[in-house]
Amino acid sequence: NAGVTQTPKFQVLKTGQSMTLQCAQDMNHNSMYWYRQDPGMGLRLIYYSASEGTTDKGEVPNGYNVSRLNKREFSLRLESAAPSQTSVYFCASSVVQDQPQHFGDGTRLSIL
Amino acid sequence: GENVEQHPSTLSVQEGDSAVIKCTYSDSASNYFPWYKQELGKRPQLIIDIRSNVGEKKDQRIAVTLNKTAKHFSLHITETQPEDSAVYFCAAREAGGTSYGKLTFGQGTILTVHP
Numbered sequence: 001n002a003g004v005t006q007t008p009k010f011q012v013l014k015t016g017q018s019m020t021l022q023c024a025q026d027m028n029h030n031s032m033y034w035y036r037q038d039p040g041m042g043l044r045l046i047y048y049s050a051s052e053g054t055t056d057k058g059e060v061p062n063g064y065n066v067s068r069l070n071k072r073e074f075s076l077r078l079e080s081a082a083p084s085q086t087s088v089y090f091c092a093s094s095v096v097q098d099q100p101q102h103f104g105d106g107t108r109l110s111i112l
Numbered sequence: 113g114e115n116v117e118q119h120p121s122t123l124s125v126q127e128g129d130s131a132v133i134k135c136t137y138s139d140s141a142s143n144y145f146p147w148y149k150q151e152l153g154k155r156p157q158l159i160i161d162i163r164s165n166v167g168e169k170k171d172q173r174i175a176v177t178l179n180k181t182a183k184h185f186s187l188h189i190t191e192t193q194p195e196d197s198a199v200y201f202c203a204a205r206e207a208g209g210t211s212y213g214k215l216t217f218g219q220g221t222i223l224t225v226h227p
Contacts (some may be wrong), residue, residue, distance in 0.1 A: 029214065042201055042217035043156065050213060058214065059113070090155065097213025098205070100125040100146060111172075 002026055004104035011054050012110045013081045021076040021107050023091030031094045033101060034058075034075035036087040043110065049074055050097050054077060081111045114139040114206050126226050131192050133221045135202035136184040144205035145185045146215070147176060151198045159200075160187070165221025192225045199223070 025032065028052045035043040035058075038075045045058030045065040055066050063085060065077045074093075078085055088108050092101040115138040125131050137145075146161035162169045162176045162185065169176050173192075182222040189196055202218040 025154075033215075040219060042119075042219045043215075044216055044217070048214065059216070098144060100158050100161060101215065103148075103157070105155050 004091055004102055006104035006107050007091075008107060009014040009105065010108045011068075012112065015082060017036040017081050017111075019078045019081060019109070020092075021089055021109075022073070023075065023104060024073045024103075025091075027093060027095075027102070028071070029093035029095050029102075030069065030071070031097050031101075033094075034064075034074070034076045035090045035092065036060065036085075037041055037090060037106075038087050046089075053084065053103075054105065063112055081105075083111050085109065086111045114142055114204050114214075114216040116202060116204050116216050116218045116219060118213050119203050120221060121219065122222045122224070124224045124226065127192060127194060129192055131196070131225075133186075133187045133188045133200055133202070133205075134184060135186070135218050136182075137204040137216075138183065139204070139206055140180075140183060141205040141207040145176070145178060146203050146205075147187050148177070148201045148203070149198045149215075150220075156201060167187055172208075178182045189223075194225050194227050197223055197225045215216065 004025045033048040034046040050069040052071045091104045094101045118135045148156035149159045150156045173220040174186040199220045203215045
């Protein structure tokens with residue numbers, strides 16, 4: 001039982017390149033989330049998907065897009081990467097929105 | 113939207129002492145308050161949570177208290193051990209409208225337990 005799996009674990013991009021971060025969960029959870037974590041700022045919600053077929057903006061959605069491909073998978077896309085998007089990205093899932101969230105191991109993304 | 117403030121940003125204690133981390137929130141409708149522990153380079157992991165209809169919850173050496181009137185909640189760790197050293201995050205979940213289910217996190221507390 002892997003829980004929440006994120007790929008890749010590390011990535012270096014050049015400014016202007018595009019990139020898709022992948023997230024998959026095997027817990028049959030309905031809700032999925034993308035966060036970014038920057039030093040001293042905790043975790044900030046980028047986008048979330050309350051259930052398959054729905055997505056909504058979080059606190060910091062600018063520069064990102066998401067796709068809830070199916071119940072298991074929720075991807076995050078950077079269309080034109082900027083240095084300000086250098087961060088650690090975490091995907092999380094929960095049974096439904098009002099249940100505890102379980103996190104993946106994160107993707108460390110550097111944009112030069 | 114919700115705003116969560118967490119204090120202190122760093123906390124250093126001796127092994128065996130107690131540690132207390134405090135958070136305040138702004139939205140009186142928030143109804144769920146989890147605490148996460150994150151070790152260096154690892155994922156955040158849920159250690160305890162409390163819902164707004166409960167004032168206190170304990171799990172072995174960890175306890176959380178909630179004061180809805182004052183809109184603050186606290187994490188208490190007793191008999192600290194070096195393996196408790198980590199970053200701790202509090203969070204509050206918004207309860208209503210289009211923000212339902214969204215977690216807002218505090219900025220984190222770096223806890224160091226000295227042997």
